[in-house]
Amino acid sequence: MAELNLKQINARLNEEFRGEKRKLVFWYDDKAEFAEDIKDIELDNAKVYFLQPDNQFYTKYFLERKDKENNYLIYAPFPKPDVRENHLEDTLLYSKRFFADRASLLMADLGVDEKYKNIIEKHIKFFANKDRTQRFYDLEIEQFNEENIIVGMLGSICRTQTCSFEEVVRAVLSDGECEENKFIDAFKKYDLHSEFWKLCERHFGYIDNTPSLTNFVLTLFVTYTAKSITGELPESLKSMVSHKSGNIITFMDNLKNSVLYKDRYNELSEFVSNELNIVKVFENLLPEELLYCDTFVCIDKIIIRWIKERLLAEDTGAMLDNHSIKEVVSIRSKMHFSESTGKIYHMLGSAYDIVVSAKYTCPDSFSDILEKYKTSDYKIDQNYRHFYYDYDGLDDSEDFEGLRELVENIYANEYLDKLLQKWNSGILEENAYGKLPLQIDFYDSNIGGLKDRTVVIISDALRYEVGHELYTTLADDPKSNIRIDTSLSVLPSYTRLGMAALLPHKSITMSDDYTVLVDGMSCDNLLTRQNILQRYCDNGICVQFDDIKNMKKSELRDVFTGKQLVYVYHNQIDARGDKANTEDEVFVACKEAVNEIADLIRRISSNANTHHFIVTADHGFIYKRDKLNESDKINVRDKNAFVNRRFIVSYEAIYEDGIENVSMGRILRNEDGKVVSFPISSNVFKVSGGGQNFVHGGSSPQEMLIPVLNIKMERGHIDTGNAQIALVSMVQKITSNVTVLEFIQSEAVSDTVKATTYKLYFISDDNEKISNEATLFADSRELDARKRIFRMNFRFKDKKYDKNRNYYLAAYDEGSGEEIWRHHVVMDLVGESF
Incomplete structure (x- = not known):
């Protein structure tokens, strides 16, 4: 029972016990409506005595012999016995009776009109529980009518936050299986079962002589499906289509798009699909008839x-x-x-x-x-x-x-x-190496003479197309000013030679045992590379990506403070691709590499006062999923050669079909007499160990064309904004249950215009949703405005609309939930308005 009712009863009872004369007051609670509440009664001048059907003789003895001084409220949670069976009848003659009408008390508290008392009395059992009644009060129903009272009781059982039948249905659908539903069972217990199904008919057009939750759910999904299929609905489903499709579409849209209920929607969708054997039912429909339907x-x-x-x-x-x-x-x-x-x-x-x-x-x-x-x-x-x-x-x-x-x-x-x-x-053309920048000139072309601190990120095997994806990722960052160029790697295109080419140098040589030297110095590890770098830049250092990726802000600053040039070596792609047991993960590694490098650039820019970055690679790679046939592998006979799957370095050229040769001296710009031999196809040389799918070292564009990204990150705050949308179809009046409107994305997505998702639907002036919910993805990068126009369908609830009320089309940012704009319309549906 609500707290306010108890106060009323308390006040009335205390009034009964005023005065000096001893008083006994009997309260026969015929339906035990107040059995739970009586313990909360607080009497100023009396005690509560609990009468039981079998203790009347003792009660008479207690009241008339044992305690003749105190006032008592004698509470009996049962009807007053017949005179011939009531041993307290003579006590009642000099005592008083107290009557509490729960229905009247409730109505007085709530402000319910007297004409609805029969509804309260019919369901008085519902209000016998204090917590349940309190939940009814907490709904704070402003305007009572028969439906609101029923919905309030249903909502109290389902623990909804508002007096909304749609919320009740959502709660019911969210509880377990359709055949064993705790809320439906509770409705039966409190005599609200038939009222629930009447409301389902009124709101959703569900008519059934023997209603069940299963059939109701089938009606919801079939009706929802019927309105998004462009062809004719299969015959077996037609009888399940409700005439109140507008209400169902609105309800189902909300259920499907709700963070709270979408998983349950999916479960119910699968249930209905199995119940109706939807796969077979739809087998004769054309795919184009199903294009816009996503019910199943x-x-x-x-x-x-x-x-x-x-x-x-x-x-x-x-x-x-x-x-x-x-x-x-x-x-x-x-x-x-x-x-x-x-x-x-x-x-x-x-x-x-x-x-x-x-x-x-x-x-x-x-x-x-x-x-x-x-x-x-x-x-x-x-x-x-x-x-x-x-x-x-x-x-x-x-x-x-x-x-x-x-x-x-x-x-x-x-x-x-x-x-x-x-x-x-x-x-192999004589002037081929003059067609684009060469990797061997990287330092002189990109770093020499730079005055601001520069970070060079060298990602092992970051081929051009992966670098281009990194370019696209960073181009959308409003703080990034980025340019992508291409350079031609050394040949053979493998790590030691590629890493050497990226260092400052006067000469790069390959010794007789095929060791790569820069200015006569070894360069095969981090320390030796840093020694070479510092000969050209005193304040230069080399670091491994793995050593700094998880550093805190202060630690990052310590690494970069006082440094002019930082070479960061990143090895995500090659590390996995070069191993036989992980080479098929190389494309996952590419995705991770893009994300890791972009994140590192943002972190260094924000935390280490460094804003100039260059990203490049030592080489690219070729990857093919199917294993190579033995016929695709080229045998190698020179045991003294440096043999890799995609190249051979030796003192003698290999003259066989499918193999070409180039002088090492041409590659390194010296007098080296060794020769690089390479397949002109994607075939490989036959060598033991390693994988077969991921290869590099050869002469393909996938291996030799490497990206050079030049990035400058802006300091401070950059103004960005969401992609905005506007209504193209300037509709002022809605005259049909189905309306198609056009919207335009005002600007193309760019580094300062962010892709945004909007929810669009019609509402009344009291914020009731009266249409389905349409989702608009404002993510177009098209510069032509005509290609940024979207068509959206809206279907309205089946209800009466008042032409004198205000209705609106409202747009909401899905991410923030903020209303972006609303457009006023007049609802003038023929045959529906009044």
């Missing part, structure tokens, strides 16, 4: 299967509802089940780009090959990497094995074979 995850499976089949047929021009495969991937990857299907869609998007490259053509001139690789061909390597990154992350990839084989075949045979053949013809 099996719909994604249907669309994923369609995309896979189109790709396997190399039908890259296939479309769904005038959307290309790439656009379908984008649409579906942003829908509800993207947490479980997003990786598959991303994989399919990468596969699509690879399949498109099946018609790959390579330019003839070396200059054109270089330019095409820097502007577009690198994306083929990047898409290949992304494909396997997602493919390897699938729980079960068996269904996509055929697609993987196609991707592998196109990448290896249509792309690499064509590119490498012409590339290697070009790299």
